[in-house]
Amino acid sequence: MSSGATIKARRAILGPQATRWFGRGWLGLGYVFLYLPILALIIYSFNDSNIASVWGGFTLKWYGQLLQDREVVTGLWLSMQIAFVTACSSVLLGIFAAFALVKYKRFKGRTLFAGMVNAPLVMPEVIVGLSLLLMLVSMQRALGFPERGMLTIWLGHLLLGLAYATVVIGARLQDLPPQLEEAAMDLGAKPFQVFMLVTLPMIAQSLLSAWLLTFTLSLDDVVLSAFLSGPGATTLPLVIFSRARLGVSPSINAVATVIILVVSVGVILASVLIARQERRRAQEMAAAQRGG
Amino acid sequence: MKARTMAKPSFIQGLLRGRTAVIGLPYAWLLIFFALPFVIVAKISVSEMETVHFKDLISYADGMLRLSIKLGNYLFITQDDLYFLSYVASLKYAAVTTVGCLLIGYPFAYFMARARGTLQPALLMLVMLPFWTSFLLRVYAWKGLLGEHGWVAEAIEAVGLDQLLLAAGLIPALGKLMNTPFSLVVGMIYTYLPFMILPLYASLAKMDLRLLEAAADLGATPWVGFWRITVPLSKAGIIAGSMLVFIPCVGEFVIPELLGGPQTLMIGRVLWDEFFSNNDWPMASAVAVVMILLIIVPLAIFNKYQAESQEAKR
Numbered sequence: 001m002s003s004g005a006t007i008k009a010r011r012a013i014l015g016p017q018a019t020r021w022f023g024r025g026w027l028g029l030g031y032v033f034l035y036l037p038i039l040a041l042i043i044y045s046f047n048d049s050n051i052a053s054v055w056g057g058f059t060l061k062w063y064g065q066l067l068q069d070r071e072v073v074t075g076l077w078l079s080m081q082i083a084f085v086t087a088c089s090s091v092l093l094g095i096f097a098a099f100a101l102v103k104y105k106r107f108k109g110r111t112l113f114a115g116m117v118n119a120p121l122v123m124p125e126v127i128v129g130l131s132l133l134l135m136l137v138s139m140q141r142a143l144g145f146p147e148r149g150m151l152t153i154w155l156g157h158l159l160l161g162l163a164y165a166t167v168v169i170g171a172r173l174q175d176l177p178p179q180l181e182e183a184a185m186d187l188g189a190k191p192f193q194v195f196m197l198v199t200l201p202m203i204a205q206s207l208l209s210a211w212l213l214t215f216t217l218s219l220d221d222v223v224l225s226a227f228l229s230g231p232g233a234t235t236l237p238l239v240i241f242s243r244a245r246l247g248v249s250p251s252i253n254a255v256a257t258v259i260i261l262v263v264s265v266g267v268i269l270a271s272v273l274i275a276r277q278e279r280r281r282a283q284e285m286a287a288a289q290r291g292g
Numbered sequence: 293m294k295a296r297t298m299a300k301p302s303f304i305q306g307l308l309r310g311r312t313a314v315i316g317l318p319y320a321w322l323l324i325f326f327a328l329p330f331v332i333v334a335k336i337s338v339s340e341m342e343t344v345h346f347k348d349l350i351s352y353a354d355g356m357l358r359l360s361i362k363l364g365n366y367l368f369i370t371q372d373d374l375y376f377l378s379y380v381a382s383l384k385y386a387a388v389t390t391v392g393c394l395l396i397g398y399p400f401a402y403f404m405a406r407a408r409g410t411l412q413p414a415l416l417m418l419v420m421l422p423f424w425t426s427f428l429l430r431v432y433a434w435k436g437l438l439g440e441h442g443w444v445a446e447a448i449e450a451v452g453l454d455q456l457l458l459a460a461g462l463i464p465a466l467g468k469l470m471n472t473p474f475s476l477v478v479g480m481i482y483t484y485l486p487f488m489i490l491p492l493y494a495s496l497a498k499m500d501l502r503l504l505e506a507a508a509d510l511g512a513t514p515w516v517g518f519w520r521i522t523v524p525l526s527k528a529g530i531i532a533g534s535m536l537v538f539i540p541c542v543g544e545f546v547i548p549e550l551l552g553g554p555q556t557l558m559i560g561r562v563l564w565d566e567f568f569s570n571n572d573w574p575m576a577s578a579v580a581v582v583m584i585l586l587i588i589v590p591l592a593i594f595n596k597y598q599a600e601s602q603e604a605k606r
Contacts (some may be wrong), residue, residue: 013584023399023402023403023407024405026400026403027400027403027404027407030396030400030420033396033482033485034419034422034482034485035420035422036443036444037430037433037482038422038425038433038435040433040436040437040443041429041432041436044436051374054441057395061535066492073443092403093317093318093321095411096313096314096317096318097318098316100311100314100318101318103314104311104314104315107311107315109319111595112400112600113315113318113322114320114329114595114598115595117318118598119326119591119597120326121536122535122536122539122542122558122594123539123543123587124539124540124542124544124583124587125545126543126545126560126563126564126583127333127542127543127580127584130333130563130577131329131330131332131333131580132325134329134333134336134573134577135328135329135332153506155325159325159326162321175412177320182369201374210373212424213423216423216424216426217471219426219428220426220428220545223545223546224401224606226568227567235427237428238428240428240432241546244428244432244435244550245550247435248432248436248467252429252432255429256426256432256433259425259427259429260425260429263426264557266424267421267424289552
């Protein structure tokens, strides 16, 4: 909104005072709705009562039990490994896919390509999981590999991760002013140099966001993992899911709190780093413009 | 700068330079691991299940080329009430969830987009943050919140809202909120709300507010301006958000399993049971094929709008 907007114009946009209070109330209630379950998980993880929804005083015993829970510990380790590999590969392939969609407007089968990249965003996971598994089974019959396990779970997660990574990276690529790349090209840089020296630094922030997002997606996935895991490859969400099906249990609350804490620290750290980097970049740009 | 050290071309550089590699690599990957599996599912859905293998569709023996297609699974789906009812229920719950997300999400996105500019990144971050927190655990948390003595359950009972829910047929008895259609819908709206808010916010935030000023100058009340300018201009966001919610909801498995209880039949659970409990892979495939047919129209709409919004940004 321009600072010179008249009172009348402001009222046209925001409506009368009452609307504004209504808006604040709606936002407030919306955020309560979004955060209530997270808050409840954290609070009840300290609940000293075996009946999960009745408060029985403060305790740390569920955290102690967690460390001795072999199923949880091995599940977490497996999930972390898969999530790491998924995030790295999703970002790498996502850069390619985002480039193809944003930079190359016309190529054969572009509509099909765009459809295939976007579809996993909405496609019910039971369908994706089932179809990928049946293909892998057919492949195993014909070629003798792959066994169901880490590798097959990774293939499924990569499908989902690629879709999200492409959206995040593609959005950033679209916002880039093309002049910088064109200038570099005019100065004689080869396309690969332009990419490494100009484009990559400018989209670095989106790469980090995409990496974190695909990492957490993979760390969280139940349905694809259930279809694609073999015996002996039980990820943490599968452990949690099978327990949660049976009912509410305080040990899940403790796992939840640990995960929430680790992820929040990661995300906050990343966003602080991103903000700092952005500020430095803005300063450099301003300095360059003054100097030029 | 580092430009000089990068000058020597290598094999990989040469390979990466070509747009063929940039397009070809993800394209080939998606064809093999996304498109091909659907073909195989379609094939298996018309195959006959034998003890360990499926029969091949085309077989050649004694100089006879045979093509055997079993349509029994599809016939069964059309004739058996269980499947029909679960498809209907899935579409119904998906529709209710979509409308619920729109009713809550539209005002939310609207006031977010009209908040002070300096405040917006923080408001947006707060909507994104639950994405970083496990979806499974957030859904699980509702089991506690809506269960006996849960915070939300007690609050609803305190204000007598459960009488309304009982009258609407969303819960079977007073005080029983968990494992009902109500808890299922709450869980689904809760999970998919951010998927509605984010595209709506994107389309509302980039709207040219001068149009509203112009309308006001011409005598439109804020309400008229909202209905005749803001809503039509956010159409792309409404469609994208609705599709992002509706399509995955049709096949949702985890939320009905954790919050829906035994009465709420949804097709995702039926598919899961066919596959894991009955081990009937051809039947599970047939269920999946019918599900794809049901969502193919909304899917096409979603892709069209996704492509258009990508074009519009250029």
